[in-house]
Amino acid sequence: MRVIVGAAPRGVEGARPGGDLLCVVRALLKKIRRRVLVGDRVLIGAVDWAGGRGVIEGVFERRAEVADPPVANVDRLVLLFALDQPQPEPATLTRFLVDAESTGIPFVLVFNKVELVDDKTISYWRDRMKSWGYDPLFLSVDQKSGLSALEETLEGQTTVIVGPSGVGKSSLINALRSNQNISEEDPIHKLVEQNSKWFGEQRVGTVSKKSGKGKHTTRHVSLLPIAGGGFLADTPGFNQPSLMKVTKKGLAETFPEIRKMLAENEPSKCLFNDCVHLGERGCVVKGDWERYPYYLQLLDEIKIRESFQLRTFGTKREGDVRYKTGVMGVKQAEPRLQLKKHRRVSRKKINQSILDDIDDELDEDNWFDVKQRSRKR
Structure with missing residues (x-):
């Protein structure tokens, strides 16, 4: 598990804020079933600054948590759907909206792939969502239109992008991060120099021609930094939120x-x-x-x-x-x-258990003597 260092001791070679460590979880946390989630603020010990490794010894209290997908300390959710390929299903859309409402975390509803439909379809979904009580954003990741309004909303926050497979979650993250102009003074600039793969583009899949639905391309949750502060979480697509909360x-x-x-x-x-x-x-x-x-x-x-x-x-x-x-x-x-x-068991309880064992043995001996006498008669 990769951990970003927020505060590091002074005078230690290799210790610097903004760096990242590859950490394992302490066995005690596993025994008490204390799960470490993406986005958690953790306490690190036994740090090898030269080797870039450490041990997660504790997890600080979470201010917010999302169950599907499991991410901690989330400031905002982005519910991403596509107007076509795949088309939005009202039942699935309702489950995602109910799940987002139950978290208590502010969220924004976004429709992607506006370039695949006409203006009449866009007006239809805008009016329909207003009747549901929502004011969605419409954008096109492919043509990079309508992204500015979303960028202003996400600045300086930890944002989780959720939605069904194939709606363009990874493509949206690539588009948002490709517009970044990272200065040398930005702490993220150090991470770019240390780990270029972390700032590479996310894998993008295609929509299945047979089912008309998206293919599962993203396999795990990734928390990706953006310029100006904040993070974007790319999550695996799923069509049925559990609604466990x-x-x-x-x-x-x-x-x-x-x-x-x-x-x-x-x-x-x-x-x-x-x-x-x-x-x-x-x-x-x-x-x-x-x-x-x-x-x-x-x-x-x-x-x-x-x-x-x-x-x-x-x-x-x-x-x-x-x-x-x-x-x-x-x-x-x-x-x-x-x-x-x-x-620890008290001495009184130990002594009482010993007396009980002795009484049981005496009772067995007495029963054996009575049985032997009855046979002799």
């Missing part, structure tokens, strides 16, 4: 249409506090909007998943990690020991 009660909050209807009916609210808007008595949310069938479908899916989790795992248990405030108020993660597993 979306709950039955919280699903309605991920639909702007429902939020709008609830706001328009204020101060009136649904009659029941646990209303899930299925047409119950006293519900103020009507079913006359376009995505209502998708809402019902996702609600059924989440209900099945939650009932399965309840039967399998029971209620939520305490996490394996707790955060401890260290020097200068910095929070560090440390393992939470399981109750009674790492505690």
Whole structure:
């Protein structure tokens, strides 16, 4: 795992901020199932500055996290879809929007490949997305048009670009990074000199002629620096976000249409506090909007998943990690020991167990004597 050095000790040869180290994860973090994600701020020890290697000994608290794909400390999401090759599917688009809404991270919806469709199609999708509650951006990576508005949004932030395969995520990253004019004073300039492969273009695939969908080209998450500060995360394409963090009660909050209807009916609210808007008595949310069938479908899916989790795992248990405030108020993660597993057994309990064993042996001896006497008679 490659780690960018944010702060380095002074007077050590080879130690410099902005450099990168190839690190392994400490075994203790693996034992407590403390997963190190792309974008994590970590504590490094046992550093070999000359060899460029180290050990990840701790992970600082995350301010935000994305499950699909797994990336930490994200400032913004970019949901990228194509207007053609492949064409956007409303059900898939809804799943991505619900997943982005559930994270609480600001996001922007972007449609690529505008050069493949006419103005009527662009107007159709713009009006349709506005009815859903979104104001998307339209651009063409191939012709490099419409990129300036997106560049201003992403400057100085850690941005994750997600979307189905074949919509142009890697091509968009290549286009955004090719416009960079990196000065020698920029800290990223050192990384360019040290590791030119990191600043090479991302692999780009083609759309399958048989299925009309994109091929899986990007296999892992890559965090790529950009000039002026900030990073872009290139992620593998997937068509079905898991929605593992979306709950039955919280699903309605991920639909702007429902939020709008609830706001328009204020101060009136649904009659029941646990209303899930299925047409119950006293519900103020009507079913006359376009995505209502998708809402019902996702609600059924989440209900099945939650009932399965309840039967399998029971209620939520305490996490394996707790955060401890260290020097200068910095929070560090440390393992939470399981109750009674790492505690030394008291002397009283040991003595009592010995007495219990002796009593069991005496009971067995007495039973044997009684049995022998009965045989002699």
